[in-house]
């Protein structure tokens with residue numbers, strides 16, 4: 114039962130809507146207005162300082178006010194602030210970025226298509242898969258599978274792929290199916306091993322595929338590690354089992370690396386950290402550190418070949434995004450990648466991640482904490498506890514409520530973390546320093562203590 118919220122006073126309503134909160138809470142009183150940032154810190158209009166311990170939804174990888182990045186954007190604005198990429202013309206800097214990405218991407222001979230947001234990258238990916246199906250003469254091959262709990266975006270198609278919040282938007286659109294998240298801590302039956310659990314999820318995926326008309330499933334979409342779903346790090350056995358099923362049924366694997374790409378998991382791409390080779394990939398967020406909206410669809414060679422064949426047949430690829438391959442976005446991404454390489458930020462993220470993990474694991478025995486997960490420069494405290502017989506001690510809703518309480522206590526202590534269901538996710542900018550991780554974790558400890566006291 115959803116709580117009935119008080120109707121805000123007419124003068125209090127903001128003239129804008131904010132997402133992932135009740136509409137009635139779009140009020141000045143309940144909103145913090147952030148006006149500047151520096152390093153890993155942001156400041157609101159009351160002068161309060163916060164540590165952005167999620168890089169603001171996993172975006173601001175270089176933190177705030179990175180002068181080099183600002184200079185690169187400014188220079189590009191002066192040189193060529195805009196040019197569209199279509200009809201035999203494109204900004205040269207977009208080509209430079211494509212060449213750099215092709216060098217880095219762990220795909221066989223990839224080609225890239227640009228977009229303006231993560232959602233658009235997902236939509237474009239889905240659209241290209243459909244174009245491929247048409248080009249191959251297999252138009253039925255357009256069903257895709259996502260996972261419950263994963264977030265893939267706000268457009269109709271990406272929200273259909275997202276594993277939740279369907280009913281209120283009358284989604285999903287036709288052709289979207291969902292399978293379980295590899296939530297070993299929450300979903301395992303008492304005593305079930307990671308191997309058994311992974312085999313069960315692989316069976317579920319296979320059953321989902323074979324329930325569909327033969328040859329109609331085009332792709333399985335997943336984040337290598339789902340940040341949106343509360344940082345559910347899959348068991349080591351999960352991806353080999355899933356890959357086996359997909360290969361057996363000729364289904365592509367699309368890794369949505371909108372969050373996990375560009376160093377976040379301690380390697381360039383999350384799929385590398387998880388040891389899985391995707392067929393295609395999507396990137397956004399950290400690729401420009403959020404200084405300009407830009408996303409990437411990285412297409413495997415076979416799909417690219419089919420696009421060529423199909424467009425030869427139709428006469429064109431009738432697709433574009435006015436702001437896709439934006440020169441300022443491309444300049445931002447190129448500079449971002451240069452800084453990440455030059456400053457060894459992928460290795461730095463891995464090193465800082467090990468420190469974060471060590472600090473988070475120190476909370477494993479806290480009475481509120483049921484599980485601690487960490488991977489690369491990301492970690493989560495999970496508030497679902499299990500008893501000595503490996504049975505959950507609370508419902509999901511109860512664990513979610515604990516998570517929210519800790520999140521709010523931490524926010525009051527000036528740290529922005531991310532409550533994702535029953536897990537509190539920490540994933541600071543890639544530039545974070547050891548002492549800053551210590552400070553984040555000192556406040557996490559305090560927030561846990563305050564939340565425990567509040568519960569008594």
Ligand SMILES: Cc1ncc(COP(=O)(O)O)c(C=O)c1O
Nearest residue numbers: 230231232264265266341371372
């Ligand atoms: C894994 C993942 N994919 C896609 C998206 C959508 O990206 P955007 O908000 O840029 O449209 C998000 C956003 O949080 C995400 O976490």
